Amino acid sequence: MAGPLSKYSFINAKLRARISKILPNELFEELAKAPSIDAALALLRDTPFGGLDETYSQTGDLKQAELDLLRSEIDLYRNIRQYVHQNSAQLLDAMLSQFEIENLKNAIRIYFDRQIRNRSVESSIHYILYDRIVHDVPVDIIVNADSFEEIAGACEGTPYNQIIKKYCRTVESEGSLFRMEIALDHFYYRNLLSSIDRLDRRDRTIALRLTGVEIDLQNINWIIRFKNFYGLPLEAVLAAIVPGGFNLDKTVMGELYTAQNVTSVLQGFVKRKYPALSALLSAQTADSTSRLLLIRRILEEIMKHEVHRILAGYPFTIGITLSYFVLKRNELKKIRTVLNAKYYGIEQERIESMI
Known part of the structure; x- marks a missing residue:
């Protein structure tokens, strides 16, 4: 069995070098001050993102530039995967599937708009990925399908076939993709947590901690969406959120969804685990959405805290890879x-304020 040093010394040295090249906050401050999108893109020319300026200059299409960013992010995971120990490869595959699931949801949305809502999708079909990410998902068939049965059949042999079959009637009866998309997201996190369970004890503890904070963030983002766009009752919200959060369990989520004073709900674990963030709890919020946005900001700061904690700690773990x-x-x-x-x-x- 390979020890921590042999598993992580090479990849961690490589990633620490890459971490040092991540764009500094000072550049983002300059980007925020740029008088136009062209000026902002010009500031990125001498960075690894210089290709965005070329794409936008040629097409005038920001969505195409964003698609280039997405491809580069996927390639990032694939590139790192070739250097990690085989024990970590399955976890990276599970993480890579987040892009496949999001792309599948976008393809199904195009089908839904075209076939169910009778809307034009001519522009949308150019802003999704058609190449294989993890599984053989025939995106071209999905966007041009005549029924959910055809989509499910096209996804035969992938983990998504049964989810689509299970929820297609619900989608049609409710006129909404909400439940199907939630089910796909739940599958992603179940698969991710299952992959983490296969790691050794030290790596598993670190991965569960970081993933738990990510789940907290995902759940808060959903709650903001549920409150603003769906007006769901509490029971429906609690059924939709992802289990496995690090700081926010279902009880706390329920309190956050209904509480007028979120500070009282959060102050216990923030002051106990992250005392340096206590000052954020004093921020004044005018309405329920502002309060939830405050929670998201606190959780984002908690994620930064966890990453810095890993980078300053014992170096020979999966933590450096996940932090990167x-x-x-x-x-x-x-x-x-x-x-x-x-x-x-x-x-x-x-x-x-947004960055």
Whole structure:
């Protein structure tokens, strides 16, 4: 059995070098100040994201540039996978499936808009991926399908076949993809947690901690969506959230969904586990959505805290690999946020608050 040193010394040295090249906050401050999207893209020319300027210059299409970003993110996982020990490879495959599931959901949305809602999808079909990510999912067949039965048949041999079969009638009767998409997301996290369970004890503890914080963030994002767009009753919300959160279990989630004062719900674990973040609890919020956004901000800070904790700790674990992915995801998210903000003319102060 390979020891921690032989499993992680090479890949961790490689990733620490890559972490040092992640775009600094100072550059994002300059991007926020840029007077236009063209000026922002010009600032990225001498970075690994220089190709975005070329794509946008040639097409004038920001969505195509974002698609390039997505491809580069997928390639990032594939590139790292070839260097990790075989014990970690299955976990990276599970993580890579997040992109496949999101792409599948987008393909099904195109089918749904075209076939069920009778809407034009001519523009949408150019902004999804048609190449294999993990499984052989025939995206071209899905977007052009005549029925969910055809989609399920096209997904035969993938983990998604049974989910589509189970929820297709619900989608048609409710006129909404909500339950099917929630089921696909739940599958992703179940598969991810199952892959983590196969790691050795030290790696499993670290991976569960980071993934648990990610699940907390996902659940808070869902709760914001549920509250703003669906108005779901509490029982439906609790049935939809993903189990496995690190700080926020179903009881806390229920309290957050209904509480007028979220500070009282959060202060226990924040002050106990993350005392440096206690000051955030004093922020004033005017409405329920603002309160939930405050929680998301606190959870994002908790994720940063966990990553810094790993990077400063024992180096020969899966933690460096997972932390690198978190840092790269945040970098890419900030690039997307800034470029979209510039494209839509959002003012500098608002952009700075978003990144």
